[in-house]
Amino acid sequence: MAAVGFTVSSASATAQATWTVSPGGPFTAHSGDTQLEVPNAVLLCTDSDAAGSLQSGSGLDGAGIGTIDSLTFTNCSVAGVAFDVDTSSTPWDLNVTGVDPDNPDRVLGSITGIIANISDSSGLCSATFAGPGGATDEGTVTGYFDNSTSQLVVQDGDLTAYNANCLGIINNGDHAAFTGTYDVSPAQTITLD
Incomplete structure (x- = not known):
């Protein structure tokens, strides 16, 4: 799932599906509000910006169809404390897994390779967020x-x-649910081959 303006065909994806991306290349994405929620708290960020790139052409595997090369979060806080x-x-990998069977406008997918750290300026609170296998396991x-x-919706x-x-x-x-809605530019097109 890439942070780009995907247009998809109405056909459903299969395990052997390949994809066509046009034009591909660099993209940016911005979210005005993101949240990282754990059972006892919510980390709120007022702005988040991503930049990355997509492959271009046809016959592309959905896995690793693009990358996020940088991702920043600004104005983040937990209960009013800055983080x-x-x-x-x-870079993190962008992956396409198929078209939502309930909404053909939606391309389903994932972003993999994630390890992120948070800390407050006082040093009283810090944590690493990664995959279920440990702090070095990419989530x-x-x-x-x-x-x-x-819009890319995480x-x-x-x-x-x-x-x-x-x-x-x-x-x-603690399980951490990350949510955010990113406006992406420029629009891209991805279709099942």
Whole structure:
């Protein structure tokens, strides 16, 4: 699932599906509001910006069809306390898995390779979010791209908290649900071959 304006055919994807992307190349994406929610707290960021690239042409595998090369979060806080988010583990892979059978405008997929760290400026709270296998296990977020609105919608994933030192606000093993809606530019087209 790439952060681009996907247009898809009405055919459904299969395990052997290949894809055509046009024009491909560089893209940017912006979200005005993202959240990382754990059972006891919500990290809110007022702005998030991504940049990356897509493959171009036909016969493309949905896995690794693009990358996110940089991702930043600004104005982040938990209960009014300012936090920094470090996503220096990029690039992350963009993957297309199929067309939503309930909405042909939506391309389903994932972003993989995620390891992110958060910390407050006072040093009282910090944690790493990664995959379920540990702090060095690359995590995944899932969602869809809505072709009718040119928005990438991230809904969840397998991110888990590790190395949490956060006064009980964030605890080791907490599942973290990442959500955000990104406006993308320029629009791209992806179709099943």
